[in-house]
Amino acid sequence: MKNVFKPKFFSVLKSGLDRKQISDDILSGIVVGIVALPLAIAFAVASGVSPEKGLITAIVAGFLISLLGGSRVQIGGPTGAFIVIVYGIVEQYGIDGLVISTILAGVILILFGLLKLGALLKYFPHPLVVGFTSGIALVIFSTQIKDALGLPIDKVPSEFHEKWLVYFSNLDQINWVAFSLTAITILITIFSKKITTKLPGSFLAIILITPLVHILKLDVSTIETFFGAIPNNFHITIPSFQWNELQNYIAPAITIALLGGIESLLSAVVSDGMIGGKHRSNTELIAQGIANIITPFFGGIPATGAIARTATNVKNGGRTPISGMVHAITLLLIMLFLGQWAKMIPMSCLAGILMVVAYNMSEWRSFASILKGSYFDTLILLTTFFITVFFDLTLAIEVGVVLSAILFMKRMADISEKRIDDFVDSDLIENYSDLPIALNIYEISGPLFFASARRYSEAIEEIGLTCKVLIIRMRHVSFIDQTGLHNLKDTIKILRNKDITILLSGLNPEVKAKFKKYQLTDLIQEDLIFDSFSGATKKAREILERPPSNYEQNS
Numbered sequence: 001m002k003n004v005f006k007p008k009f010f011s012v013l014k015s016g017l018d019r020k021q022i023s024d025d026i027l028s029g030i031v032v033g034i035v036a037l038p039l040a041i042a043f044a045v046a047s048g049v050s051p052e053k054g055l056i057t058a059i060v061a062g063f064l065i066s067l068l069g070g071s072r073v074q075i076g077g078p079t080g081a082f083i084v085i086v087y088g089i090v091e092q093y094g095i096d097g098l099v100i101s102t103i104l105a106g107v108i109l110i111l112f113g114l115l116k117l118g119a120l121l122k123y124f125p126h127p128l129v130v131g132f133t134s135g136i137a138l139v140i141f142s143t144q145i146k147d148a149l150g151l152p153i154d155k156v157p158s159e160f161h162e163k164w165l166v167y168f169s170n171l172d173q174i175n176w177v178a179f180s181l182t183a184i185t186i187l188i189t190i191f192s193k194k195i196t197t198k199l200p201g202s203f204l205a206i207i208l209i210t211p212l213v214h215i216l217k218l219d220v221s222t223i224e225t226f227f228g229a230i231p232n233n234f235h236i237t238i239p240s241f242q243w244n245e246l247q248n249y250i251a252p253a254i255t256i257a258l259l260g261g262i263e264s265l266l267s268a269v270v271s272d273g274m275i276g277g278k279h280r281s282n283t284e285l286i287a288q289g290i291a292n293i294i295t296p297f298f299g300g301i302p303a304t305g306a307i308a309r310t311a312t313n314v315k316n317g318g319r320t321p322i323s324g325m326v327h328a329i330t331l332l333l334i335m336l337f338l339g340q341w342a343k344m345i346p347m348s349c350l351a352g353i354l355m356v357v358a359y360n361m362s363e364w365r366s367f368a369s370i371l372k373g374s375y376f377d378t379l380i381l382l383t384t385f386f387i388t389v390f391f392d393l394t395l396a397i398e399v400g401v402v403l404s405a406i407l408f409m410k411r412m413a414d415i416s417e418k419r420i421d422d423f424v425d426s427d428l429i430e431n432y433s434d435l436p437i438a439l440n441i442y443e444i445s446g447p448l449f450f451a452s453a454r455r456y457s458e459a460i461e462e463i464g465l466t467c468k469v470l471i472i473r474m475r476h477v478s479f480i481d482q483t484g485l486h487n488l489k490d491t492i493k494i495l496r497n498k499d500i501t502i503l504l505s506g507l508n509p510e511v512k513a514k515f516k517k518y519q520l521t522d523l524i525q526e527d528l529i530f531d532s533f534s535g536a537t538k539k540a541r542e543i544l545e546r547p548p549s550n551y552e553q554n555s
Helices: 008-015 019-046 051-068 080-114 126-143 145-149 160-169 176-194 201-216 223-227 243-275 281-298 307-315 321-342 347-361 364-371 375-390 393-416 426-431 453-464 482-497 509-517 533-544
Strands: 439-444 469-473 501-505
Touching (some): 008 051, 008 321, 019 051, 019 080, 019 201, 019 307, 019 321, 019 347, 051 281, 051 321, 080 126, 080 243, 080 281, 080 347, 126 145, 126 160, 126 243, 126 364, 126 393, 145 160, 145 176, 145 347, 160 375, 176 347, 201 347, 243 307, 243 393, 307 321, 364 375, 375 393, 439 453, 453 469, 453 482, 469 533, 482 501
Parallel strands (some): 439 469
């Protein structure tokens, strides 16, 4: 545990801090706290929970992730990626179900860290990540249409296609004031950077539009309309739980853990590039797990590392976990003393902010680029995308991972087979052009595992039956599994029964050890196994130069 869990904050304290850096971190934390305010509220509302739950998550989880995490600059809190998951869990299992799923996800994240799976989560295929990220973005966008247009719909269906059918059937009831506020919010959020980079566009939109709505008494829905006042305190919440219901929450918990783990490590990698640092991935996962176990008891929702807020932290001079903790404290002070004003924020304003978030999440350039690539990548991308949009993210991740694994094995099987007939290798032609006609060579140029074992065995048998001596080159066989061993053993038996001599060359020590363990050396004597190809060809020539009666294999 000691070697796996090493929070950056304590390492930074040990190495020492100067006053200038502490000052920079405090100022950056205040700015990031302001940036996080509208996003925390918007993510909570879009997830189907009350706005203070988003603030609580940013405060509690944000503080813990900075205090215990493996990154110097990571900012934790609720993110757009969780909106779809949280909304689905709340709709199906209620708030208690969400609390239990989040706590379970925290336990899974801690296990990921303790098992040192931090590096493994980075190897999720890019098309899969883009597929479900783009799918989430489209779903988030679709959930905001009601508030963006001010449509008087009591209950919006959860299914994507049914949602849009309801929207189109109510287009004649658009609230043009709400639509205008949404459009203005989007414009402010996008173009405010041309005026100032000190304050985020989303925050500017809220502080400009909210008083305007209140002063002019505009007829639009606000946070208060749906949720009432935002509490300026929070307390410990214990969910009601039955052990026989535990299996209901395992799939959502795994989805939260996987998505949270991937997003937090991706954010840490991006920030590493910005500051020239190196995060501790397993420590980061454990910190994310602890945050997701503790935060729900205070009324929070799932949390992870937030890429946009982390980048904002770096750009404003944050270089240590102090900035992340100050960001959480800033939000706490806002909630305690200014929370009463947040209830007046128009829902159409939040909708506009989330539409911009959805656009930024969509990665449409990456999406289009992958579509121009290979068939396999396109298949993974579109499958994950459409399952995310039309079914749910849990199923999308499960199918995406399985499909990626299957297609990877298919690719490996396709590119591994490399037959060398008639000495196609230029070195062979140059150095061994006088080799006997009765000798054939076959090269296995990749791992010999279950996806490729059958094809290799069939090819070896086919080429072996056309000669007296067969050299199997294995210099590129990095590993061999049980299926590969079994199929190769059966093939060698068949060729031996046909009086064909088998020689092996280029085995690495691990593969050779497996041959001995699986008793392949009982079929091929060790004096017919060579480290070099030249040694194998020399032995093959000796065998073929013997009288015909001695062609049989010595075994």
